Amino acid sequence: xxxxxxxxxxxxxxxxxxxxxxxxxxxxxxxxxxxxxxxxxxxxxxxxxxxxxxxxxxxxxxxxxxxxxxxxxxxxxxxxxxxxxxxxxxxxxxxxxxxxxxxxxxxxxxxxxxxxxxxxxxxxxxxxxxxx
Amino acid sequence: xxxxxxxxxxxxxxxxxxxxxxxxxxxxxxxxxxxxxxxxxxxxxxxxxxxxxxxxxxxxxxxxxxxxxxxxxxxxxxxx
Numbered sequence: 001x002x003x004x005x006x007x008x009x010x011x012x013x014x015x016x017x018x019x020x021x022x023x024x025x026x027x028x029x030x031x032x033x034x035x036x037x038x039x040x041x042x043x044x045x046x047x048x049x050x051x052x053x054x055x056x057x058x059x060x061x062x063x064x065x066x067x068x069x070x071x072x073x074x075x076x077x078x079x080x081x082x083x084x085x086x087x088x089x090x091x092x093x094x095x096x097x098x099x100x101x102x103x104x105x106x107x108x109x110x111x112x113x114x115x116x117x118x119x120x121x122x123x124x125x126x127x128x129x130x131x132x
Numbered sequence: 133x134x135x136x137x138x139x140x141x142x143x144x145x146x147x148x149x150x151x152x153x154x155x156x157x158x159x160x161x162x163x164x165x166x167x168x169x170x171x172x173x174x175x176x177x178x179x180x181x182x183x184x185x186x187x188x189x190x191x192x193x194x195x196x197x198x199x200x201x202x203x204x205x206x207x208x209x210x211x212x
Contacts, residue, residue, distance in 0.1 A: 023208050095199060
């Protein structure tokens, strides 16, 4: 695990702690391996859109967000508030990449996402069609 | 490189040669941006960029808290 991945895990875990404190929920990491998967992209890649390199094109950004969303919802690395953690991270990343998005649409998408029906590529494609 | 305008349904289009899409790393679904310089009668096709955040460090965790408060109504109940 690289320094960059450790920083990314710290951030995601912090966000989970934040939402469990704010909205009440079970705290803590349930499955460390599932959390490692979230920041370990294919080809020795990392979730570099957060606390890593500055991505400069949307295709890479959406591919990373697709991976992030899928593996948190599918792997449920935390005891509670996994989807809330995903949603807050997404809103933060999209806002700070200054993309235009409909927060209600994203919230509905995250709430109803079924990881058995949608893979990370489907999710990346969804972002491509819903962010400007 | 010369290309012809072709009919695509009721629209007009230009096919991108394989060497161009390969060099640009463009695949189906890649978003590109078309800009027109009317004065020079030029067009330019570029990979759609994102605005890279200037401040994006772990010390800026307060930004996340601000976003959480901005969208608190939306976030509450997401896991219900």
